[in-house]
Amino acid sequence: MANNHLPGPHRKIIHIDMDAFFASVEQLDNPELRGKPIAVGGSEDRGVVAAASYEARKYGVRSAMSSALAKKKCPDLIFVKHNFKRYKAVSRQVREIFNYYTDLVEPLSIDEAFLDVTANQHGHESATEIASEIRQKIFEQTKLTASAGISINKFMAKIASDINKPNGQMTIKPHEVLLFLERLPISKFYGVGKVTAEKMNSWGIYNGYQLKQHSLEFLVQTFGKSGQHFYNIVRGIHNSPVQPDRIRKSVGTERTFAKNLVHQDDIVSSLFKISTTTADRLCQNNSKGKTITLKIKYNDFSVQTRSKTIQNFTQSKELIYENIIELLNQKALNLPVRLLGVTVSNLEIEEERNLQTNHQLKLSF
Known part of the structure; x- marks a missing residue:
């Protein structure tokens, strides 16, 4: 049996996932x-x-x-x-329940979030009991069910929340983590997709125990940057904190059409509407961006993307549309168009946070 020493310190992390x-x-x-x-x-x-x-x-x-x-x-x-609109309203109700227990809430999407309840609002010692209370309150207030995972870090909590879905929960305690990971099929590791799982299988890696037998050097050589991640997580190491102020990295809009677009005028008209919606969402999020991306999916499901980074941050629908049309004109549209998308990234709020972080780091030395 491999070394079963689990490094600390540990947090009390809950992953809540609304069911379907x-x-x-x-x-x-x-x-x-x-x-x-x-x-x-x-x-x-x-x-x-x-x-x-x-x-x-x-x-x-x-x-x-x-x-x-x-x-x-x-x-x-x-x-x-x-x-x-309805989903967002329910999501806000659920978020208020989370905030009753802790300020450390990291939304992953509209229907799931991480909560750090190590030092919670009401002094509860049991994260398992907190998760049960949260799920009960969600049902009482929304009549919807949620599943929960509870463990020492975000990676483990995320895996745990999938085990007893729907409408259940699972706690993986510190002394259970390593044995649990050793027995876990590699395809069940959060973040290991089908392609990576198949590659691992080709090396005889079908579960955590087999993954654990490989050196860091082998994993990095075989899986690149992800090798370090795989080496750590199978040992229960995942130091990413719950971040209540996660920064949105992009704002975009996609539209799939009931009938394929074949005429340039229809494509241009649709892109104006999509650019306008994207600009509206930027305004709602109080964000501006520099990088504008056009996405085109054709009727054979092939996808093309093209991006342009402009000089100044913007949320202007006119400027976004102008650059999207410029990107469109650089493409040869040889097939009917099934989907169009417009995304703005490299957001100002993200850059400001990076500058603040760098400033804080300098002050700490």
């Missing part, structure tokens, strides 16, 4: 959809599934799957148009 959030909200609001396989987003013939109910997941329907493939897997699948 978009789909569950739709089933809550529309009783006729309850117990049925539904997909939120897209349409029966076009688009992409944003979320699938657990009834649909039994057929293999997953988020980010094309609507056509989802319908093929589940012929009785019901497609529901998304209602982001």
